[in-house]
Amino acid sequence: MRSSFFGLELGFRGLIAQQRAIDVTGHNIANAHTEGFSRQRVNMTASPPLGTTSMHKIAGGHIGTGVVASSTTRLRDALLDHRFQLAQGRLGEWEQRSSVLHQIQYVIDEPGEMSIGGAFDQFWNSLSDVSNHPENIAARRALVETAAALADTINQRHADLQLIRKSLADMIDVTVSQVNATLVELRDINVLVQQSVAQGDNPNDLMDRRDLLLDRLARLTGVTVQHESRGDVTVFNGSQRILDISSMQQITMSVDPATGDVSLTWAGSGGEFVPAGGELKGMIAAHSEYLPEIIGDLETMVSSFMNEFNTVHRAGFGLDGVSGRDFFAPGTAGTMAVAQDMLAEPSYVAASASGAAGDNSGVLALMSLRHQAIVAGVPIDDYYGAIISRLGTRTRQADGAVDAALLIKQQVEIRRESVSGVSLDEEVTHLLRYQHAYGAAARFITTVDELLNTLINHMGR
Amino acid sequence: MRVTSGMLTMGFTQRLHERGKVLWDAYDEVSSGRKVNRPSDDPASTVRILQLQRLLSEREQFERNIAESRLWLELTDSALERLGDAVIRGRELAVAGASSTLPLESRLALAAEVDQLFEHVIQVGNSNLAERYLFAGHNTLARPYVITGLNEYDFSGDGGEVVRQISRDTTLAVGIDGARVVSPVLDALADLAAAVRAGDSAGINATLLPQVEQALDELLAARAEVGARGNRLERSQESLLSSKLSLTSQLSDRQDADFAESIMRLRLAEAGYQGALTATSRVLQQTLLDYLR
Numbered sequence: 001m002r003s004s005f006f007g008l009e010l011g012f013r014g015l016i017a018q019q020r021a022i023d024v025t026g027h028n029i030a031n032a033h034t035e036g037f038s039r040q041r042v043n044m045t046a047s048p049p050l051g052t053t054s055m056h057k058i059a060g061g062h063i064g065t066g067v068v069a070s071s072t073t074r075l076r077d078a079l080l081d082h083r084f085q086l087a088q089g090r091l092g093e094w095e096q097r098s099s100v101l102h103q104i105q106y107v108i109d110e111p112g113e114m115s116i117g118g119a120f121d122q123f124w125n126s127l128s129d130v131s132n133h134p135e136n137i138a139a140r141r142a143l144v145e146t147a148a149a150l151a152d153t154i155n156q157r158h159a160d161l162q163l164i165r166k167s168l169a170d171m172i173d174v175t176v177s178q179v180n181a182t183l184v185e186l187r188d189i190n191v192l193v194q195q196s197v198a199q200g201d202n203p204n205d206l207m208d209r210r211d212l213l214l215d216r217l218a219r220l221t222g223v224t225v226q227h228e229s230r231g232d233v234t235v236f237n238g239s240q241r242i243l244d245i246s247s248m249q250q251i252t253m254s255v256d257p258a259t260g261d262v263s264l265t266w267a268g269s270g271g272e273f274v275p276a277g278g279e280l281k282g283m284i285a286a287h288s289e290y291l292p293e294i295i296g297d298l299e300t301m302v303s304s305f306m307n308e309f310n311t312v313h314r315a316g317f318g319l320d321g322v323s324g325r326d327f328f329a330p331g332t333a334g335t336m337a338v339a340q341d342m343l344a345e346p347s348y349v350a351a352s353a354s355g356a357a358g359d360n361s362g363v364l365a366l367m368s369l370r371h372q373a374i375v376a377g378v379p380i381d382d383y384y385g386a387i388i389s390r391l392g393t394r395t396r397q398a399d400g401a402v403d404a405a406l407l408i409k410q411q412v413e414i415r416r417e418s419v420s421g422v423s424l425d426e427e428v429t430h431l432l433r434y435q436h437a438y439g440a441a442a443r444f445i446t447t448v449d450e451l452l453n454t455l456i457n458h459m460g461r
Numbered sequence: 462m463r464v465t466s467g468m469l470t471m472g473f474t475q476r477l478h479e480r481g482k483v484l485w486d487a488y489d490e491v492s493s494g495r496k497v498n499r500p501s502d503d504p505a506s507t508v509r510i511l512q513l514q515r516l517l518s519e520r521e522q523f524e525r526n527i528a529e530s531r532l533w534l535e536l537t538d539s540a541l542e543r544l545g546d547a548v549i550r551g552r553e554l555a556v557a558g559a560s561s562t563l564p565l566e567s568r569l570a571l572a573a574e575v576d577q578l579f580e581h582v583i584q585v586g587n588s589n590l591a592e593r594y595l596f597a598g599h600n601t602l603a604r605p606y607v608i609t610g611l612n613e614y615d616f617s618g619d620g621g622e623v624v625r626q627i628s629r630d631t632t633l634a635v636g637i638d639g640a641r642v643v644s645p646v647l648d649a650l651a652d653l654a655a656a657v658r659a660g661d662s663a664g665i666n667a668t669l670l671p672q673v674e675q676a677l678d679e680l681l682a683a684r685a686e687v688g689a690r691g692n693r694l695e696r697s698q699e700s701l702l703s704s705k706l707s708l709t710s711q712l713s714d715r716q717d718a719d720f721a722e723s724i725m726r727l728r729l730a731e732a733g734y735q736g737a738l739t740a741t742s743r744v745l746q747q748t749l750l751d752y753l754r
Contacts, residue, residue, distance in 0.1 A: 033467075117511055125522045128525075354599060356619055358599040358602070385508050388507060392507050396501040410471070418464065424466055428750060
């Protein structure tokens, strides 16, 4: 037998359920543009029906008892999250690679006239001018000047590249700090989420925050995420565990003061940390591959050139009939310089092969070095051309990879938005819906009230 | 697929960025006038451009070297011409001195003229281009011919070949050794003066006239050589010019943007960008709230 006030409770349940739904709709609308927010939905279930066997069998089966807003869940696709994190990792890595390569291209400045290639051209030409006037001091002085200018250009580019490397090391430091800070925050939230889930709750907003941190971590260092059944997550760098419910790692970065080399290690074990992807991977690749390679290539080119040039120069004679002098002081790219005595006394330039002033065969021999295989088995122009070609190709490839990664990230982002994003039109529609239901429930309560009124006040008088 | 306003804004932002990138690239090309502004724009072209730039620069230098060489050759040639005139005069004097019927005064007068001719040839032998002596071989800074007495001289040239680089694999000798063309003339003149003073008309006929002829032959041969080298330089210069034209045009092909094409691309990019903006503005403005009540 049903209680007299049964209807009131039923109406009341309807009222608060719709109210809860309106609250959630309001929450969605308020967070329409919150980063990382997933829209939430109230799950309404019919409350447990009345219906036990008794002597008075109730016709029609169980009696419904109304509704309960049993849970609020967020709409999120974990698979899309996983794909997004992969895309972010890839994008972050290639954006960093591309950025540094473009900086290198800017320093190298080819094709251009004020570049290393241009300075070499002027040097070879002024050498040829000396061959036309081997006795002439002015031509020799011009040669020494262009050689000094060549050294300046090379040294400047070398220094600029080293500077890029140094700034990159600083950026790596900052990024590592960001990673560490994110991991700390992640650990705390991870624990909170797991505790809440253990109590049977849906900590939707906490989970949104956690996902946002995971996205950030993926961009920074290319992590992958495993969702545990307890509600917590385990974060991996490749196959290494970086964070779980009971432990968290930190990363240490150190710079070798002599070489400028950067090394990343696990703070706990001291072992090497190799980022699986993300900005850190890109920055490390640029720092330990791209920059040392091009700097090393320039150094090889310059020191081979200087050594060969000096060797031939030593065999020749200056205007004073003295032989055995070096044209360049010892050094390489970064420390390249014309020998002090050449700078002070251009007549020492060994243009002659015999000591006679009008003999230019010494200079002709120096000029012929340009087309001989003096750097790693190829002529210097070819070697330099190969450096530029490698740089250009690499940069172009990196740009292509960035475009591809960006495209994928954007596609996944849009799909994620499609699943989890708030549609204001939709929420407004829901508002109407729940508002009507609320109004109807209120009307129902009024009706029940009138029934009770009739029962209590107007029956049996 | 569910479409949210967030998706719309995302999509629009992405499209605007894409269109903006196209606009930027088009602008880059128009404002720089270059198709290749950095190696990554076109790595293969960049390498070719660098090669062409090197080749052009080399050729410009060779042009300078050729101009220098022509100067040297021209001066040498004019010196040889004056030398030729002197030898011809010397031959006339020798023929006159070969006559056995010359009185003493005439002989002395003749010998004095030979002395004068000797000094003149010394001067020609010391021809120089801005104090670099043409006939001194590699000892260009010192006067090769120094008078040490009446019809006596010292020669300090070393016979070294003066060469200039006129192309990547070619050097050209631009000088003539004084010992080959000037010294024989001086020797002949010295001998002639002595013979005339001694009245040795038989000796003049027998050995001096042939000696002078030989000097003249050598001179003519040297002039022919100089002429041939001059022609060669001229041909090299022409070939350099046409090579430069070809290289310059290739370089421009690779490097320079076709202005008309670039402007057109810029216009298209602008239109594309505006299209994206228009589409965005039309769709973003409508919501359900506009239509309720």
